[in-house]
Amino acid sequence: MTAALTLHTYWRSSAAYRVRIALHLKGLPFVSVPVHLVKDGGEQRLPAFAARNPQRLVPTLQHGDAVLTQSLSIIEYLDETFPDVPLLPGDAWSRQRARALAQLVACDIHPLGNLRVLQYLEHELQLPSEARTQWVARWVRDGLAAFEALLLQQGAGEFCVGDAPTLADCALVPQLYNARRFGIDLAPYPTVRRIDAACAALPAFEAAVPERQADAPPA
Secondary structure, three states, X not given: OOOOEXXXXXOOOHHHXXXXXXXXXXXXXXXXXXXXXXXXXXXXXXXXXXXXXXXXOOOEEEEOOEEEEOHHHHHHHHHHHOOOOOOOOOOHHHHHHHHHHHHHHHHHHXXXXXXXXXXXXXXXXXXXXXXXXXXXXXXXXXXXXXXXHHHHHHOOXXXXXXXXXXXXXXXXXXXXXXXXXXXXXXXXXXXXXXXXHHHHOOHHHHHHOHHHOOOOOOO
């Protein structure tokens, strides 16, 4: 019997969103365990969760006795462990492209606007809301401009790398969700928007949308 998959997640975490997309694309059943990142100072700070993931971050995926952290690493683990519906292309050059685009999001855009950074800007540096929004927008615009340029330079297919979703699409779509939250104009990125629309048409991406998660607040 295959070991169960349990995803410790938060509905609006873009990193957890990436892993939800991957799980749904692969058709893997999993149990979601919500970890509220804001309530009572953040449930990720509780000792029980810190014992599971010392970084105190979501997503954290349990596969049997294994505890997995870091969204892109989790997705690659899923790809190696459950090779049906691969999320990395078959040739080395295309795999590098998918990884590079995913890391552009996960390493260069996302860390500068994640919850921990925004809380630091608010509470420690006491920046007003408008200044925090400007901070996020600056780095998101820079990152998406580079993402768009790479897609044009390397030749995107229907999706970021070829004609099937990859690791790169799992990273891109949640970042665009965040961009819209902060009111960032996506008009300058037509290729990015085209790929986002192609992803949105797939049931796996729809199932992973934050507002469809059990811990999302009522509309």
